[in-house]
Each structure stands twice: as structure tokens, then as C-alpha cells.
Amino acid sequence: MRALLGLSLCLLGCGGQPAPGSPSLRAPELPPVEPLPAWPDDPPSDAKIALGTAIFFDARLSQSGHSTCDGCHGHLTSFQDNLIGAVPDRSYPTDRPVLERNTPSFFNLIYAPVFRWDGSHTDLIDVAAFPFSEANMNLGADVPSAQMKLKQRLTVDVPGYVALFQAAYGVDLRAQDPPSVWRLVGRAIAAFLRRVVSRDAPFDRWNAGDDSAMKPDAVRGLGLFRGQGRCVQCHHGPLFTDFGFHNLSTSPPRKDGTRADEGRFLVTGDERDRGAFLTPGLRGVYDTAPYFHDGRTPGLRAVMRHLASPASAADPKHDPIFDRPIALTDEEIDDLIAFLAALRGAPVVIEQPPLP
Numbered sequence: 001m002r003a004l005l006g007l008s009l010c011l012l013g014c015g016g017q018p019a020p021g022s023p024s025l026r027a028p029e030l031p032p033v034e035p036l037p038a039w040p041d042d043p044p045s046d047a048k049i050a051l052g053t054a055i056f057f058d059a060r061l062s063q064s065g066h067s068t069c070d071g072c073h074g075h076l077t078s079f080q081d082n083l084i085g086a087v088p089d090r091s092y093p094t095d096r097p098v099l100e101r102n103t104p105s106f107f108n109l110i111y112a113p114v115f116r117w118d119g120s121h122t123d124l125i126d127v128a129a130f131p132f133s134e135a136n137m138n139l140g141a142d143v144p145s146a147q148m149k150l151k152q153r154l155t156v157d158v159p160g161y162v163a164l165f166q167a168a169y170g171v172d173l174r175a176q177d178p179p180s181v182w183r184l185v186g187r188a189i190a191a192f193l194r195r196v197v198s199r200d201a202p203f204d205r206w207n208a209g210d211d212s213a214m215k216p217d218a219v220r221g222l223g224l225f226r227g228q229g230r231c232v233q234c235h236h237g238p239l240f241t242d243f244g245f246h247n248l249s250t251s252p253p254r255k256d257g258t259r260a261d262e263g264r265f266l267v268t269g270d271e272r273d274r275g276a277f278l279t280p281g282l283r284g285v286y287d288t289a290p291y292f293h294d295g296r297t298p299g300l301r302a303v304m305r306h307l308a309s310p311a312s313a314a315d316p317k318h319d320p321i322f323d324r325p326i327a328l329t330d331e332e333i334d335d336l337i338a339f340l341a342a343l344r345g346a347p348v349v350i351e352q353p354p355l356p
């Protein structure tokens with residue numbers, strides 16, 4: 001017991017680093033990703049997943065006929081687009097050429113209790129259908145008109161979907177009202193998202209006892225992640241996020257007091273939440289540059305430099321963690337990045353299916 005206590009104190013910042021591969025570095029607060037949830041109310045099936053996959057790839061469902069979920073949440077690029085701002089549907093007015101927020105990856109969304117950079121959604125089915133009502137797919141200016149248009153697309157414009165919904169959910173889509181169609185579409189996309197899980201990373205194998213799975217630099221990076229970097233205070237659990245909202249001074253007040261993005265405040269109206277954003281999970285993050293909610297931070301090195309500089313406390317509403325600056329040398333930043341590279345999971349291979 002006493003030995004354990006000594007070790008955990010050491011992890012929180014005593015000078016002597018335990019030897020790489022030492023069991024003392026194993027991280028119980030960073031467990032493997034859990035098995036897929038069972039969903040007894042809506043048990044997944046091959047037909048549901050195939051339907052969701054088709055919707056994900058089908059440009060004919062967008063207003064212009066050119067946009068797809070895949071266009072921004074690209075299946076070949078970790079289900080995001082590596083762009084600062086994503087390009088909305090072509091039918092969207094050209095005076096708004098890009099979206100204001102960076103496209104998040106789909107990795108591990110099915111485990112998440114809250115979605116979007118400001119946490120505006122808490123229901124996976126709802127957030128999965130919602131882009132049809134936004135600039136992303138641009139089917140309507142509001143949810144009811146997008147719902148009507150989506151039903152028309154799936155039953156009249158591309159009628160092949162009627163049979164797919166019949167096979168997956170045992171319903172005749174033509175007899176459903178538009179909100180029910182919307183809900184079924186959300187359920188099918190949610191079923192597809194079950195395929196998009198980032199797990200079995202080198203770190204997980206190392207944490208389970210395989211010392212050869214991570215190189216010494218990544219092991220040192222893990223020590224920094226849990227110790228002087230303080231990363232683990234927000235990035236913990238199987239998905240490396242607390243699903244909380246924090247102000248990292250990434251959207252500080254301008255001269256007139258407003259922010260480029262008010263973040264969580266837009267949802268809660270609580271002054272303390274201005275400039276706070278959802279902690280993103282870090283599995284697969286190595287491949288999803290650029291970073292932060294606005295995509296204006298080009299790479300992981302720039303993320304670390306921001307966190308380990310006075311810039312992280314520039315916003316008067318910054319998270320108190322940054323009252324005391326995080327100190328990281330360039331070598332330590334390299335080690336942290338090596339650790340983040342060890343969080344890349346087994347590849348998720350999705351093939352574009354024939355469309356109905």
C-alpha cells in the first residue's frame with residue numbers, strides 16, 4: 001500500500017522518472033475502449049448498418065446533390081477533413097464560404113454522452129440527422145422543412161430507399177410522417193457509427209502489459225501526460241475526455257468584449273461558460289490536424305506550445321488549471337506527441353457501398 005502511494009505521488013511530479021516499461025507507469029485511469037453497447041431498444045443489424053452507410057455516402061440526399069457526410073467526415077481521413085473550416089453544401093449562399101468550426105472526427109461517437117464543440121446535442125440519433133437542416137447538407141432553413149425535404153428525397157427522388165428502410169426497420173417509409181423519417185435516418189446513421197471505433201492502440205497493448213508496444217519516448221510522454229503536463233485532468237477515461245467544457249483561451253474576448261465563438265455559453269447562457277469548449281477525445285487525434293474548435297492551430301506541436309505558454313491563460317475566463325503555467329521543453333513536447341501517436345487505433349476500413 002505504502003509503495004503504491006509513493007508511486008502515485010511520483011507520477012504527479014517528482015523528479016525521478018521510473019524506468020520505461022516499469023509497471024508503475026501503467027495508467028488505470030486510461031482503460032481500453034469498452035465493447036459496443038447492446039442497444040436493446042434498437043438492436044443493430046446488418047441491414048441497418050448497410051442503410052446508414054449508404055446514407056453517409058449519398059450526395060443525392062443533399063440540396064445541391066454534391067454534399068455527403070463523407071465529404072467532411074471523410075472515411076479515408078479519420079472521419080474528418082483536415083481543413084480549417086469545412087466547405088458547406090454548394091447550394092449554400094457563397095458569402096459564407098466555410099463553416100466556422102472544425103469538423104470533428106466520428107471516432108468513438110457512439111460512446112459519447114454529449115456532442116458538438118459547445119455540447120448543443122445530447123442525443124446521438126438527433127445529432128446524426130441534424131446536418132440535413134444545416135449548411136452542411138442544406139435541405140431546409142429549419143428542421144421541419146429539412147424533414148419534409150428529406151422524406152421527399154428518400155421516397156420520391158431516390159425511391160430505392162423505401163426497400164432498404166423496409167428491410168432494416170420493417171416500415172413503409174411513405175406512410176411515415178417527416179419527423180419519423182428523420183428519426184429513422186438518425187437511427188440508421190447511428191448504426192453506421194458503430195463501425196467507427198478507434199481502439200486497440202499501441203498504448204492499450206502497452207497498458208495491458210506488453211512493454212514492447214510503446215517506445216521509450218512515448219512512455220516518457222505518458223508520464224508527462226499524467227504528471228507535469230496535467231493533461232489527464234481533462235483527458236481521462238477510455239476515450240481520453242471528461243466530456244466537460246473548459247476555457248483554454250482559444251476564443252478570447254476581442255476589444256469590444258465579444259468572442260469569435262462564445263462556445264458553451266451559447267447553450268447554457270452562463271457567463272462562466274463563455275469561451276469554453278468540449279474536451280475532445282484523443283484517440284486518433286494524431287491524424288486529425290488542424291486542431292481546436294476553429295481549426296486555427298495547425299499541428300500538435302502548436303497545440304502543446306499554446307497549452308504550455310501564457311496564451312493558455314490569456315482569457316480572463318480561462319480554466320484555473322492554467323493559473324500555474326504548464327512547463328514543457330521542446331523535448332518534452334516531442335515525447336507527448338510520441339505518446340499521442342501511440343493512441344492511433346486499429347484501422348477502420350469502410351467501403352463505399354452501391355447506392356440504391
Ligand code: HEC
Nearest residue numbers: 068069072086087088101102103104115116117128131136
Ligand atoms: C460541410 C461539412 C460537413 C458535412 C457535409 C457534415 N458535417 Fe457533421 N460536422 C461538421 C462540423 C463542422 C461539425 C462541428 C459542428 C459543431 O461542433 O458545432 C460537425 C459535427 C458533427 C457531429 C458531432 C460530432 C462530435 O464530435 O460532437 C456529428 C454526429 C455529425 N457532424 C454527423 C454528420 C452527418 C451524419 C452528416 C451527413 C448527414 C454530416 N455530419 C455532414 C461538418 C460537416
Ligand code: HEC
Nearest residue numbers: 229230231234246250277278279280291292293303319321
Ligand atoms: C483544462 C482541461 C484541459 C487540459 C489540462 C488539457 N486539455 Fe487538451 N483540450 C481541452 C479542451 C477543452 C480542448 C478543446 C479546446 C478548443 O477546441 O478550443 C482541448 C484540445 C486538445 C487537443 C486538440 C484536439 C482536437 O481535436 O482539436 C489536443 C491534441 C489536446 N487537447 C491535448 C492535450 C494535452 C497533450 C494536454 C496536456 C499537455 C492537454 N490537452 C491538457 C481540455 C484540456
